[in-house]
Amino acid sequence: MISRRTILGSIGSMALGGSFGGCAAAAQALDGSDDFVSRYDVDRSITNFDAAYYGAMTRGVMAAYRANGDWVNRNNALFLRSALPGPTRDERLQRSVEAVAGLIGAEVGEVALCGGGTEALYGLIVNYRPLEPGDAIIMADIDYDEMQHAMAYLEASRGATLVRIVIPEPSTAANILAAYEKALSDTPRARLLLLTHISNRNGLILPVREIAAMAKARGVDVILDSAQAVGQIPVDVDALGVDFMGFSLHKWVAAPLGTGGIYIRQGRQQDIAPWLGNHIHPDTDIRARMPTGTVDFAARLTIPDAIAEYREIGPDRKLQRLLAHRNRWVEGAREIRGVEIVQPEEPGRYAAIGAFRLPGQKSWEDAQRVQRVFIDKHRILVVAKRGLASGPVVRVTPALFNTAEELDRLVTAIHAERGMFG
Template sequence: MVTRRHFLGGSAGAVGLAMGAAASAQNAGAADDWPVDPPFRFTGDMDNFDAAQSALAALYDVRRDFATFDAAYYGAMTRPVEAAYRARSHWVNRNHALFLRGGSPGHPRDAELDASRTAVARMLGAGMDEIALSAGGTEALYALIANYAPLQPGDAVIYADVDYDEMQFACDYLAQSRGARLVRFDLPEPHSEANILAAYDKILKDTPRAKLLLLTHLSNRNGLVPPVKAVVAMAKARGVDVILDSAQAVGHLPFTAADTGADFIGFSLHKWLAAPLGTGGIYIAKDRLQDIKPWLGNRIHDADDIRARIPTGTVDFAARLTVPAAIAMQDAIGLEAKHRHLLRLRDYWVERVRDVPGLEMLLPDEPGRYGAVSAFRLPGMSGPDDAKKAAGLFLDKYRLLVVAKAGLASGPVLRVTPALFNSRAELDRLVAAIIAERGLFA
């Protein structure tokens, strides 16, 4: 049973919830009682680093015997959002097939799911008919890439070393299934805006039959945020469509679909928005819908319905129904304030290790080119096995979860991704571990 004490999680100064509303989970025991979320209020001072850390940490029920720096994988729900998810899980289970087949009395299934689509559309400045929900960012981007309709045999598909592995695989599939020509290139380091724009300009000029460009909004490998709007405009000027991988950007960077200039965007909701696992979505500009074919001939929805572009099997309905609660929690904190705090978390540890002899930081301190995700190489670290060894050492010896990432042309890295729940003390442990192990491969 979700009690008021569990719901608040001891965070009286951080979250204020309406009296009695925390009982929504057990009240869902009545078949006709739709779970109603309490107002999401956050009273932490986001302009004060320590006060913000304290208030934000109180929102989470996560283990503290390890310091986990992997928010780029899963953001972890806040206590209020987890309570909302539990209530909806209970409600869906109690109403089971009655709801799944079309809806319980007073709660049509599609109308309730459309409330989630509407909330996502509002967050991205889009129309609900331009949004479909998916089982995460990977599924969303596979749907966009594999079903991109205008591609003809011999057309070129471009992607870079900073792009996500599975999205590269999806582009490779276009070569196997559609006769596309793959053009892979490496972004030059340092990843300054000038270098990035020059590299994309060159690859577009050098690829006369380019038709499709995969562009990553925020790289899962090293945290690079390219000048998205400029690259999209550059590609469009040459008749090249862009599929934008915003899996790491939604709930992390303040932006709207219009800000990017992209007509096709795939994204995750269980990373930085901290919605339940297995949530994501696609955005397709309304006038470009027919340029993404229905998923494997899907006719469950009409061809002019964006939902036909996503698999329509049985999903975690409770997770999708909880998405508006995750957005409400983000709204209570404030996306701009959340973004500023994430940057402070990143800058805190980076500034303290920057001058470690031989340590490589992967991104320059150029405003707008990074978020909370960053990566480093220990002196002498080379090859994926070294990166895995270092990540294992940090976990076993220091109880710090950092992630070994390969795929960059310059070599493997250790990725660090602070979450809103990480503390100054945990960041200090990370800094101490990096300094202590600087000679691991020397």
């Protein structure tokens, strides 16, 4: 059994709350890029800067997924009903659970597989038991849309008071901590706080450990959305001090689509009700907190292969590559008059995800127009995002498979469209 304190290769050497390396280290990460690029078989007719949506599988993981799909199809119900000699269906899946638990520093019984971060977080938020009518729940503008919907559902269905806060810009650690300190101090009946580890809107990395400690001191539970964090930066549930977390594996771990995990710390499972009264598994089993319908078992069987390649690449090396990509386009775009980089600059507050606004870009319609023009005219995929209090942005999320030439093409396109709005 993999324990919470298993050392996960080089990931343990990286500070969870601090800088992820200097510019020199990041610049060096672009060296040997063929080693990264050759791992992928992706369509390059459009340059893809949307890794925050789906981190494509490598050739090796894709081959494992195909092989697992063939095996599941060949054995069909014999596998599903555990009629084959040898390990049962659940025993085969346990290898994936152990790999995921090791990835985040959890005990095996604290983790269950699911369809992704959104599914896991819905299960945690809407089934959070300790909430009483009149209790307050807190969320921020950087939180993911669907998780905001889940928090609003608690307000509508459970009589909670929903408190919305705005993360200040510039988003320094001091400013962020002050915003959460004020929200918690001003909300004496606060019971639940939704935290987003890395915002899908602008890539802001919250100082989770400090905020979680601040909340715990006031008796407030934290549900952590780590959908964009697991596989992009080091994630260790003990170091973070959180009891509840949902995350994806098909983004930065690059497992097959529709894979993710839910984490509930030992001793806290009864604070999350079973999914819609699910009694397929006992109430003491974390799997009762997730849907139990028929899933893509081949995808789940492939999770250990994806985690093994993630470790083989090296978490530190991977992150430095992503930071080098981010720095290359951000530094180029910053030189273009009027372009706004909507991303924190404090070390440790960002990784791969970033965002920009063109001069004069203000509305959601403007951001959507930028996305369309970049695809149609420049054959580059960037993504319009709304939700930040400061206004809509255009998100850029490089992947490991992107090249320096593609990043330079992005900067050229931003320069070409700087006058789009007059």
